[in-house]
Amino acid sequence: APPTAPAATVPASTALASAIVDTLVHRIGKDAQAARPHDWLAATIFTLRNEIIERWMESTKAAHAAGAKRVYYLSLEFLIGRLLRDALSNLRHDDEVAEALATLGVDLAQIEEIEPDAALGNGGLGRLAACFMESLASLDLPAYGYGIRYVNGMFRQRLDDGWQMELPENWLAHGNPWEFERRESAYFVGFGGEVTSAAEGRVHWSPAEAVEAVAFDTPMVGWRGKRVNTLRLWNARAFDPIKLDQFNAGDFKGALDGQLRAETLTRVLYPNDSTPAGQELRLRQEYFFSSASIQDIVRRHVQYFGDIRTLADKAAIQLNDTHPAVAVAELMRILTDFHELPFDVAWDITRATFGYTNHTLLPEALESWPLPLFERLLPRHMQIVYAINAKLLREASKVEGIDGRAIAAISLIDEGGERRVRMANLAFAGSHSVNGVAALHTELMKKTVFADLHRLYPDRINNKTNGITPRRWLQQCNPGLTALLGEAIGPDFQDDAAKLTALVPFADDASFRERFAAVKRSNKVTLSTYIKESMGLTLDPDAIFDIQIKRIHEYKRQLLGIIETVALYDQIRSHPERRWTPRVKLFAGKAASSYHNAKLIIKLANDVAKRINADPAIGDLLKVAFVPNYNVSMAERIIPAADLSEQISTAGMEASGTGNMKFALNGALTIGTLDGANIEIKDHVGDDNIFIFGLTADEVAEKRAGGYRGRDVIAGSAELAQAVNAIASGVFSPDDPSRYKGLMDGLYDHDWFMLAADFDAYAAAQRDVDAKWNDADSWGRSAILNVANMGWFSSDRTIGEYAKQIWGVM
Numbered sequence: 001a002p003p004t005a006p007a008a009t010v011p012a013s014t015a016l017a018s019a020i021v022d023t024l025v026h027r028i029g030k031d032a033q034a035a036r037p038h039d040w041l042a043a044t045i046f047t048l049r050n051e052i053i054e055r056w057m058e059s060t061k062a063a064h065a066a067g068a069k070r071v072y073y074l075s076l077e078f079l080i081g082r083l084l085r086d087a088l089s090n091l092r093h094d095d096e097v098a099e100a101l102a103t104l105g106v107d108l109a110q111i112e113e114i115e116p117d118a119a120l121g122n123g124g125l126g127r128l129a130a131c132f133m134e135s136l137a138s139l140d141l142p143a144y145g146y147g148i149r150y151v152n153g154m155f156r157q158r159l160d161d162g163w164q165m166e167l168p169e170n171w172l173a174h175g176n177p178w179e180f181e182r183r184e185s186a187y188f189v190g191f192g193g194e195v196t197s198a199a200e201g202r203v204h205w206s207p208a209e210a211v212e213a214v215a216f217d218t219p220m221v222g223w224r225g226k227r228v229n230t231l232r233l234w235n236a237r238a239f240d241p242i243k244l245d246q247f248n249a250g251d252f253k254g255a256l257d258g259q260l261r262a263e264t265l266t267r268v269l270y271p272n273d274s275t276p277a278g279q280e281l282r283l284r285q286e287y288f289f290s291s292a293s294i295q296d297i298v299r300r301h302v303q304y305f306g307d308i309r310t311l312a313d314k315a316a317i318q319l320n321d322t323h324p325a326v327a328v329a330e331l332m333r334i335l336t337d338f339h340e341l342p343f344d345v346a347w348d349i350t351r352a353t354f355g356y357t358n359h360t361l362l363p364e365a366l367e368s369w370p371l372p373l374f375e376r377l378l379p380r381h382m383q384i385v386y387a388i389n390a391k392l393l394r395e396a397s398k399v400e401g402i403d404g405r406a407i408a409a410i411s412l413i414d415e416g417g418e419r420r421v422r423m424a425n426l427a428f429a430g431s432h433s434v435n436g437v438a439a440l441h442t443e444l445m446k447k448t449v450f451a452d453l454h455r456l457y458p459d460r461i462n463n464k465t466n467g468i469t470p471r472r473w474l475q476q477c478n479p480g481l482t483a484l485l486g487e488a489i490g491p492d493f494q495d496d497a498a499k500l501t502a503l504v505p506f507a508d509d510a511s512f513r514e515r516f517a518a519v520k521r522s523n524k525v526t527l528s529t530y531i532k533e534s535m536g537l538t539l540d541p542d543a544i545f546d547i548q549i550k551r552i553h554e555y556k557r558q559l560l561g562i563i564e565t566v567a568l569y570d571q572i573r574s575h576p577e578r579r580w581t582p583r584v585k586l587f588a589g590k591a592a593s594s595y596h597n598a599k600l601i602i603k604l605a606n607d608v609a610k611r612i613n614a615d616p617a618i619g620d621l622l623k624v625a626f627v628p629n630y631n632v633s634m635a636e637r638i639i640p641a642a643d644l645s646e647q648i649s650t651a652g653m654e655a656s657g658t659g660n661m662k663f664a665l666n667g668a669l670t671i672g673t674l675d676g677a678n679i680e681i682k683d684h685v686g687d688d689n690i691f692i693f694g695l696t697a698d699e700v701a702e703k704r705a706g707g708y709r710g711r712d713v714i715a716g717s718a719e720l721a722q723a724v725n726a727i728a729s730g731v732f733s734p735d736d737p738s739r740y741k742g743l744m745d746g747l748y749d750h751d752w753f754m755l756a757a758d759f760d761a762y763a764a765a766q767r768d769v770d771a772k773w774n775d776a777d778s779w780g781r782s783a784i785l786n787v788a789n790m791g792w793f794s795s796d797r798t799i800g801e802y803a804k805q806i807w808g809v810m
């Protein structure tokens with residue numbers, strides 16, 4: 001049973017109202033008359049925090065008392081979003097707080113809207129880390145998340161005449177009531193300098209420069225407040241914020257240089273979600289937070305358990321992709337240089353402690369660092385990488401069937417051309433578990449990127465299909481559906497998402513289908529109101545809401561969605577006599593600031609929207625919109641209103657996807673390829689309740705190997721050719737007719753992402769969507785069966801698997 005609510009819990013609504021006013025007066029310094037919405041937000045959070053802090057302390061004490069093994073999740077990204085609604089709902093206080101505030105004339109929903117998103121991530125990887133932290137607390141597992149406290153998170157996207165503009169994001173502008181500075185948890189992190197060998201083989205690294213890493217803790221509140229875990233984000237501070245001598249000499253810049261360098265380190269999140277910037281500052285960020293985190297983990301272990309050799313029994317460290325991979329070398333440095341363990345003993349402890357999750361097979365996304373940069377910035381770690389590599393290659397050379405080519409592929413050092421340190425190989429070699437994030441992805445890891453390492457360590461790669469927290473992605477963002485489900489199958493699904501299967505029989509219940517459709521329609525009306533107010537565009541809530549929201553990337557094929565929309569537009573215009581099914585196409589997503597084609601695709605979506613929405617011949621049959629500044633809160637607003645979820649990546653390129661799970665859990669049907677977790681969604685919801693089309697991953701590989709050319713396919717598809725030529729010739733860009741020529745030529749000449757190859761199948765699947773939509777019972781049945789069968793995609797199931805099979809904490 002969850003721990004009994006401590007004495008200082010939130011009193012009944014009126015008492016609660018006065019507690020909030022008391023905080024407003026004594027903490028914010030405003031009385032109810034003068035208070036602004038942001039004052040009420042702060043007062044509500046500070047009041048609610050009291051209970052959270054007590055549960056937090058209780059959780060920490062309980063873990064300590066139990067001598068529990070802790071999970072440490074190292075991630076350069078945590079895409080948290082807003083926390084008030086999440087904390088209120090997980091503590092089951094949302095209704096009484098709403099009531100209490102209402103007695104004060106304050107609308108809880110309104111103040112929840114002004115909380116800034118903690119946008120400390122790019123996309124899938126960062127959001128997964130946030131869902132995982134919530135599930136770890138909800139499963140009562142002692143865990144810490146470690147990351148960087150960026151002052152500027154993911155940039156704000158503004159569209160200027162359809163072009164993406166990146167604006168700094170200042171989530172800390174008005175302070176952050178959720179964080180606690182822990183000045184006592186501060187560590188020295190060095191860079192550069194040199195390594196000297198001291199007496200009896202001891203090694204000494206004297207860095208040329210250093211910063212102080214200071215911890216800021218944010219509570220991670222689990223479902224029913226079962227446990228409150230810690231998200232520890234590091235901030236960099238200069239040891240010498242101001243050099244007075246230089247200042248007095250008038251060299252103000254020089255005097256403050258140290259502080260500037262430190263601030264720069266944790267200032268901003270790199271906005272790339274698959275192409276490494278490859279900049280030195282990025283490596284400095286990766287080492288800064290990895291070192292501070294490892295030092296903090298080792299300090300806690302020695303303090304609580306004494307002997308460092310038992311580290312792997314009491315700590316499970318998970319590397320969220322390669323971004324914290326240098327932590328492997330950092331732990332080796334601390335174990336050998338400070339705790340004077342023999343190399344091999346240190347290596348065994350390191351491997352037993354680390355697990356590594358791979359989130360992408362895109363070659364350009366696999367991080368590697370030029371050896372000179374790595375050596376200059378981290379001279380001691382370079383030595384350790386060499387030592388690890390020597391041991392690894394010695395081991396590999398003993399395995400039969402591992403030839404020179406395999407050795408070269410296994411090596412931590414890429415010798416082809418400029419020598420580079422392969423962070424994926426370092427993470428792989430330094431971990432006892434290497435997991436993929438969906439079944440197909442994990443199989444492709446074994447067959448492609450890690451084929452040789454897999455042959456050397458055949459039982460290291462394992463699969464952990466992603467999941468999403470049903471608290472944020474159903475209960476909190478879709479209260480209408482949650483209430484309806486509760487009426488039908490009782491509340492138990494809120495404690496165990498697997499219990500959603502109790503909904504299956506209701507798919508055949510016409511009255512339940514009706515109420516289900518009514519909830520969906522009211523969510524669509526709510527979204528339409530928002531789109532009307534924010535974009536001035538009127539949407540028909542009875543049209544199919546067909547939605548593609550995710551980072552803009554060529555492998556995610558927003559371009560295929562746009563070209564099919566252009567083909568549909570042309571079909572409607574040339575065949576007005578036909579009975580067309582009204583459709584609303586919504587796009588949203590950010591492009592990495594240096595990703596030219598992705599930014600062009602955003603512009604094209606806006607140009608196509610402008611033309612179609614203004615065309616009187618179309619009316620409400622087709623409306624297109626690109627919603628600006630897609631983020632976690634926007635996803636919570638859009639997903640409950642979706643009928644159709646676009647998951648149309650080139651097969652073999654989307655490791656898993658997690659948006660696909662969120663849409664299906666909210667009763668949308670998926671149109672997608674056999675890629676990532678789409679395959680497992682199909683397996684769970686049933687072939688009749690999903691629209692699958694296109695080439696499989698193997699077929700894509702064959703076509704690529706077989707000299708596939710888009711030109712041949714385009715020539716064979718009138719609809720496709722018409723749409724591509726219309727875009728290429730400037731029909732949607734009269735102000736610059738050749739704007740998309742290059743983009744379209746790319747389809748003729750390369751089409752690496754197989755848009756032409758999959759077009760006809762995709763367009764046909766879209767017509768199947770229309771047909772099913774016009775059979776409301778069939779659509780309703782399928783939508784209900786999607787919700788009923790999405791329990792397996794809860795991140796509680798995923799974390800349960802990590803806990804049992806990788807971390808040994810369950």
Ligand SMILES: CCc1ccc([C@H](C)CC(=O)N[C@@H]2O[C@H](CO)[C@@H](O)[C@H](O)[C@H]2O)cc1
Nearest residue numbers: 124125273274275276359437654655656657
């Ligand atoms: C170094 C630049 C960089 C930054 C981020 C990344 C991430 C790995 C990209 C990412 O977010 N991958 C997504 O991870 C999700 C969670 O596992 C998956 O569901 C998505 O399929 C995958 O694209 C790669 C390279």
